[in-house]
Amino acid sequence: MSIRLDNIAKHFGATQALEPINLDIQEGELVGLLGPSGSGKTTLLRIIAGLETADHSPTPGRILFGERDVTHVHVRDRRIGFVFQHYALFRHMSVYDNVAFGLTVMPRAKRPSAQDIRARVYRLLEMVKLEAFANRYPAQLSGGQQQRVSLARALAVEPDVLLLDEPFGALDAKVRQELRRWLRHLHEEFNFTSVFVTHDQEEALELSDRVVVMSNGRIEQIDTPETLYRAPQNRFVFEFLGDVNYLEGKVHNGTLTCGDAHLAVDLPDGDAELLLRPHEIRLAEQPTPESHLPVTITAISPVGAEVRVELEADWLAEPWLATVRHADFNRLALRRGQRLYAHPRHWRRFPEATENAEVQTHLA
Amino acid sequence: MSYFALRHSGSARVLPGFGLSMGISVLFISLVLLLPITGLFGQLAGLSLAEYWAIITEGRVVASYMVTIGAAAVAALVNAVFGLLLAWVLVRYDFTGKRLLDALMDLPFALPTAVAGITLATLYASSGWMGGWLESLGFQVAYTWVGIALAMAFTSIPFVVRTVQPVLEDMPAEVDEAAMSLGATDGVAFRRVIMPHLWPALVTGTGLAFVRSLGEFGAIIFIAGNMPYETEITALMIFVKLQEYDYAGASAIASVVLFVSLALLLAINVWQGRFIRRLHGGKG
Numbered sequence: 318m319s320i321r322l323d324n325i326a327k328h329f330g331a332t333q334a335l336e337p338i339n340l341d342i343q344e345g346e347l348v349g350l351l352g353p354s355g356s357g358k359t360t361l362l363r364i365i366a367g368l369e370t371a372d373h374s375p376t377p378g379r380i381l382f383g384e385r386d387v388t389h390v391h392v393r394d395r396r397i398g399f400v401f402q403h404y405a406l407f408r409h410m411s412v413y414d415n416v417a418f419g420l421t422v423m424p425r426a427k428r429p430s431a432q433d434i435r436a437r438v439y440r441l442l443e444m445v446k447l448e449a450f451a452n453r454y455p456a457q458l459s460g461g462q463q464q465r466v467s468l469a470r471a472l473a474v475e476p477d478v479l480l481l482d483e484p485f486g487a488l489d490a491k492v493r494q495e496l497r498r499w500l501r502h503l504h505e506e507f508n509f510t511s512v513f514v515t516h517d518q519e520e521a522l523e524l525s526d527r528v529v530v531m532s533n534g535r536i537e538q539i540d541t542p543e544t545l546y547r548a549p550q551n552r553f554v555f556e557f558l559g560d561v562n563y564l565e566g567k568v569h570n571g572t573l574t575c576g577d578a579h580l581a582v583d584l585p586d587g588d589a590e591l592l593l594r595p596h597e598i599r600l601a602e603q604p605t606p607e608s609h610l611p612v613t614i615t616a617i618s619p620v621g622a623e624v625r626v627e628l629e630a631d632w633l634a635e636p637w638l639a640t641v642r643h644a645d646f647n648r649l650a651l652r653r654g655q656r657l658y659a660h661p662r663h664w665r666r667f668p669e670a671t672e673n674a675e676v677q678t679h680l681a
Numbered sequence: 682m683s684y685f686a687l688r689h690s691g692s693a694r695v696l697p698g699f700g701l702s703m704g705i706s707v708l709f710i711s712l713v714l715l716l717p718i719t720g721l722f723g724q725l726a727g728l729s730l731a732e733y734w735a736i737i738t739e740g741r742v743v744a745s746y747m748v749t750i751g752a753a754a755v756a757a758l759v760n761a762v763f764g765l766l767l768a769w770v771l772v773r774y775d776f777t778g779k780r781l782l783d784a785l786m787d788l789p790f791a792l793p794t795a796v797a798g799i800t801l802a803t804l805y806a807s808s809g810w811m812g813g814w815l816e817s818l819g820f821q822v823a824y825t826w827v828g829i830a831l832a833m834a835f836t837s838i839p840f841v842v843r844t845v846q847p848v849l850e851d852m853p854a855e856v857d858e859a860a861m862s863l864g865a866t867d868g869v870a871f872r873r874v875i876m877p878h879l880w881p882a883l884v885t886g887t888g889l890a891f892v893r894s895l896g897e898f899g900a901i902i903f904i905a906g907n908m909p910y911e912t913e914i915t916a917l918m919i920f921v922k923l924q925e926y927d928y929a930g931a932s933a934i935a936s937v938v939l940f941v942s943l944a945l946l947l948a949i950n951v952w953q954g955r956f957i958r959r960l961h962g963g964k965g
Contacts, residue, residue, distance in 0.1 A: 368858055392861050399862040405855035409877040419863035422873070467859075474863055 318383045318477035318510050319344045325371045325378035327360055327534075334360045335371075335534045337378070344383075345508045347501070349525035351515055353557070357534035358514045359482055365512060366399050366480050367392035382477050398471030402483040404463040406455040412466050413451040416441055419474035441469040444503070461492040468500075472507075481513035485520065497524055518558050522546065530554050552667035555592060562598065562637040564591040564610075564664070576632030580661065581607035591664040598639040599660040600626070600649060610659040612637065614651060619643070626651060628659060721939070724932035736933040744910040745918045746937075752826050752914075753894035756833035761887040764841025765879070771842070772849040786843070789836050794899030801832050802903035824906025829914060832900040837890035844886035845879060852878050881956045888949040892942045 320342040327335040335357045342348050350358040363369040364380070367390065371378045380388045387395050407415050416438045420429060429437065442448040445465040447458075455463055464484060471479060484500070485493040501524055504511060515521050521528045522542040530537040530545065530553075538550045549555040566575030568589045573582045582589070604611070615636065616627035623640040639659065641651070649657070665676050725733065736742070771783055789797065805812040805822040812823055822828045852875070860870040898916035905912045915938055922931035 366862065368862070392858070393864045393866065397862060399859065401855045401859060403853065403855065405853065405859040407856065407860075407874055407877075418860070418865075418873075422860075422863065422865040422869050470859075470863065 319381075320365065320478060320510060320512070321379075321381040322361075322365070323379040323381070324376055325361070325364055325380065327357070327364060327369065327371055333534055335364075337376075338536055340529065340536070340539070342510060342512065344510055346510055347504050347524060347526045348512045349515055349521035349528045350512060350531060351518060351521040351528050351557070352531035352537075353516060355533075356531040358516075358529075358531050360534075361531070362480055362482055362512060362514045365478070366397050367395045368399070396474070396477040398474065398476035398479045400464070400467050400471050400479070400481040400484050402486045404455070404460075404467045404487075406463055406467055406470075408455050411452050411454055412442070412447060412458070413438055415455070415466055416469045416473050418470060423474075437473065438469075441473055444472075445469045459492075460488050461496060464488065464496065468503075472509075477510070479509050479511040481511065483514055483516070486515070486517075493520070500524065522558070530557060532557070552592075555665060555667065560595050560638050562593045562595065562639075563635065564593065564661075565589070565634070576630075578610045578630065578632045579608075580610060584666070589666065591661070591666055593637075593661050593664045595625070595638045595640040596623070597661060597663040598628075598637065599662055600639060600641060600645070600651070600657045601660055602649070602657060604658045605660065608658070608660045610661075612657055612659050614653055614655045614657065617651060617653060619646070624651070628657075718939070721932050721935060724928050725936060727929050728933060732929075733933050736930050737937050741909055741913070742915070742918050742934060745913045745915045748826055748829065748912060749895055749915045752830040753833055753891050755830040756837060756894050757887050757891035759830070759834050760838050760841045760890045761883060764838055764886060764890075765845055765883060767838075768842045768845040768849055772846060786839055790839050794836060794897065795903075797835055798832060798900040798903035801828070801835065801900065805831070805904060823904050824908070824912060826912060828904040828906070829901050829912060832904050833894035833897055836897050836900045837893045840889040840893060841883070841886035844882045844889065848879060848882040881953045885949055885953055888945060892945055895938055895942055 320340075322338055322340040324337045324339060325335065326333070326337040338361065350361060352358045360369060364371050367387070371380070371388075378388070379386060382395070392399075407418065410418070417434055420434045420437065423429075428434075439448060439451070442451055445468060447462060447465055447469070450458060450462065450466075455466065458466065464487075468484075481500075485496050488496065497520060513524070515524075522545070525542060527539060527541055528545050529539045532553050538545060538554045540548075545554065546558055549558060555561065564573070564575065564580070566573040566578075566580075566589060568574075568582060568584045568586050570586070571581060571583060573580045573584070573589055573591070580591075582591070600612075610630070612628040612630045612633075614626055615629045618625045623642060624646040626639045626641055626646075628637040628639055637659065641649075651657075663676070728736070767782075767786065771779065771786070802823060803809050805815070805828060807813060807816050807821070807823070809823075812821075815822055820827070822831060856874055856878075857870055860874045861867075865873070896916060898914075898920065901914055902917055905914060905917070907913050907917060915934060919931045919934050919938075922928075922934065
């Protein structure tokens, strides 16, 4: 079922939680709402669910599920499944009763027979790999298992849309990774339309077909994860989607100078600030005529596929973070206290006046 | 030597002060609770079993049990309903005067019971505001068991409100929302999701209110009318015995109240313990 939000806004008292928002979500899409806390992403999700109502004035907004206008439909009649960050399981009911709840509260005319309910609950429990836990109580399960129960409970009523509010936020990193992959799987298999909220950019980029980046109650950008990462539309999106290193200085005759550091840039004279991703910094033992950025290594963390290296210099206000491949790390024999030269491969600039990014690539 | 020192420090508690605080607690409980109760049983020692039985089954005393238990049961049930409602209002909604209402909830605890008793008696006597009005409708409250129940309800309502309130506060609104998102109507959500959470607290609060009502004296005697076999409460029977310098008789009746109260409190505790174990992952 597709979702269309038309001019949806929300005030809490005098503060505007959401500026008027338009959003189209295709049938079968998995969309992530990404933003820092207070960006309005959870409010938006709750409005889609019907747990909050959007502003009526100045202009009333509309919410459509497919062709159905659900703006004034109560949450219980919207045919949504909602998964809460803290699971919100019914603690006094067994896992089985939790999953069966939505089916047993249906009006008698629509309610499936006892056998059908049983069959459907066990099918769902099998799907979330918890059929052996049917008689347990929520308190006897781990966080990851509880969240799977809550997902099975939401899916039991065959909702038109599945809404998830920071579904993996309360879980530890490993379980989170596992559940993410599993949700992606489930989504591909059953092809329901789902919207989830997260403040974790990695989660949003990994899981979503499209990501809606939000800040201060506004949508900053809606794109596929790839486009979003490659072509952020503004500074906020760029900064929010990963680690950023800053280089501030004065440009004169095509050279940006900052203390004893300088870099050849193709920019007009004046103040400039360049933004670089950690993987866009190459480390070398020698400067080049175009790039003279002396740095000292202050910390090394060889975790994961790359080595994270922290760099400091007296011309830098804040330390830089560079990621180096293990091969390069070994070749350069990096160690703490070592003095090297940084060479930007690629950088971006978001001038205040124009919202558009300026990108320059250097084959350093 | 060092082996023993290690052993010793290994078995010691990390939190300091256990010995001292436990000692003071035991002493305090002994002085304030156990000593008077022992005294009570000491008084009973002068009675033979037959005498004891005769005192506690005397017609007028038995009638007072009926009045007390009946009125306390009604008061407890009324409090269960209205206490739950009050707790609900105090937790779930925001309104001006909420803090004031919350503070008023403790008034029956703070007010001397005799003050409450006199106030209720004047209010509900046939010459009082409420009494006059109710009488014109054909209800008599003062000097009937309804008045007794009313006084009991007044003094024990905080027990229900104050036990249900924190449990309700602990219950996240998300649980409600989850039930509604699954299609439950308000009534179904309340019955199947909210009430099961509140049951233990509500039963405990109601039980405490009931037990408190069994022993209430000051608030009741002014409004009860104290007619033998009709509106005499057990606490009054104890008082009457004391005025006749019949200490053993007073102790005998008091011991009945004590046993009933203790048995009830114990039963509630055991039942609640089982329920809570289930919520926290036990097999109970």
